[in-house]
Amino acid sequence: MAFPTTSPSGGGGPQTPSIAPGKEATLHLGKVEGNLTLFCTIPGHRDAGMQSALVVNQGGTHSPATAASQAHDPKAMDASYMAGVKAFPAKTKGMGNQPMTPLMQGAVKVFDLTAEEIDWEVAPGEIKRGMAFNGMIPGPAIRATVGDRVRIVLHNKLKESTALHFHGVIVPNDQDGVPGITQPLVEPGQTFTYEFTLRNSGTHMYHSHMNAQMQVPAGLLGAFIIAAPGEVKATHDELMVLNDGPLGYTINGKGFPATQPIVVKQGEQLRVRYMNEGNQIHPMHLHGMVQTVVALDGIPFPTPYQQDTVMVAPGQRVDVLITATEKGVWAYHCHILTHAEGPQGMFGMVTALIVN
Ligand SMILES: [Cu+2]
Structure with a gap:
């Protein structure tokens, strides 16, 4: 169980270790006051209902309030909501998805990835323990072209074993990144080198394939974008790793308000590449304009179709084109509302498309 403060995305604060079945743990909160939330941090458990409000009042100064009346204090709710909106887009330490320039060794494009634990500022002041490639979450964005020979060198600086899988990329079997099946474990301190020639274009990903339910959502993930030969990069080619x-x-x-908006000029077209690295489905809804779905899992649709809410399941990649016809600031968010907004305001999977 974790005990976050009332910060918008509901994280931080003291936390117990994992509690095994039949065991118990004590959380020492120290001196606290106000509206607090207790929840289980194991992926999916909070959404399944393992959450509870805890209201701590100053002893004797006023009558005790119930959790419900505190949580639904309309004035506090408005203030907290507006503070989040006003902070957007908030500056936080670290930025993921930074483009990675390969080192050339002859005709081979070499990408070095170092896995290690880091502190990651998810939202303003909300620092969580994550796992990162090259100090960023998501890891550096790899872009290459069909026909390229790539070498990806994985350095493991974690306290546990790991391995790298190239999700959606067609590779020789011994480069598939599954320890015990196609390669040895990459133990702490070890390095493992992958090398293959790119055969299929599209929006793909790379991620850990060891203790994956923890390592991947903790941050060992990144975009692997493979262009078709001669393909022209869109003016706005946006990665949206969910x-x-x-x-x-x-x-x-x-998480909102530290998510970054996409900013375009009216009339421009943008390509958004959704990649779901989590354990839950995320229907991505853009206000004001439709999204034209052009590819699923890197494979183009013969007939693109239009949606305003685009479902992205775990492991899936969906490419959409958006023509920015409507001026203004348009909310852009996951439509599972527990991923986007609570009584404390908007948090998590919320951003904006700003059309100037
Ligand atoms: Cu969602």
Whole structure:
């Protein structure tokens, strides 16, 4: 169980270790006051109902309030909501998805990835323990072209074993990244080198394939974008990595108000590449304009179709094109509302498309 403060994305604060069946643990809160939330941090458990309000009042100064009346204090709710909106887009330490320039060794594009534990600021002041490639969540964005020979060197600086799987990328069997099946474990301190020639284009991902229910949502994930030969990159080619788990509900490693808006000029077209690295489904809803779905899992649709809410299941990648016809600031969020908004305001998987 964790005890977050009332910060917008509901994280931080003291936390117990995992509690085994039949066991118990004590959480020492120290001196606290106000509206608090207790919840289980194991992915999915909070949504399944393992959450409770805890209201701590100053002894004797006023009559005790119930959790319900405190949680629904309309004035406090308005203030907290508006503070979140006003802070958007909030600056936080660290930015994921940064483009990675390969080192050339002859004709081979070499990408070095170092896995290690880091502190990651998910939302303003909300620092969580994550796992990162090259110090960022999501890891550096790899972009290459069909026909490229790539070498990906994984350095394990974690306290546990790991391995790297190239999700959606067609590779020789011995490069598939599953310990015990296609390769040895990459133990702490070890390095493992992958090398293959890119055969299929599209929006793909790379992520850990060891203790994956923890390592992937904790941050060992990244975009692997493979262009078709001659493909022209869109003016606005946006990555939207969706995740849920120990970092909370995030878009590109951040929760609202630290998510970053997409900013375009009226009339421009943008390509958004959704990638779901979490354990839950995320229907991504854009206000004001439709999304034209052009590819699923990197495979183009012969007939693109239009939606305003695009479902992205765990492991899936969905590419959409949006023509920015309507001026203004348009909310853009996951439509599972427990991933986006609570009595404390908007949090998690909320951002905006700003059309100037
Ligand atoms: Cu969601």
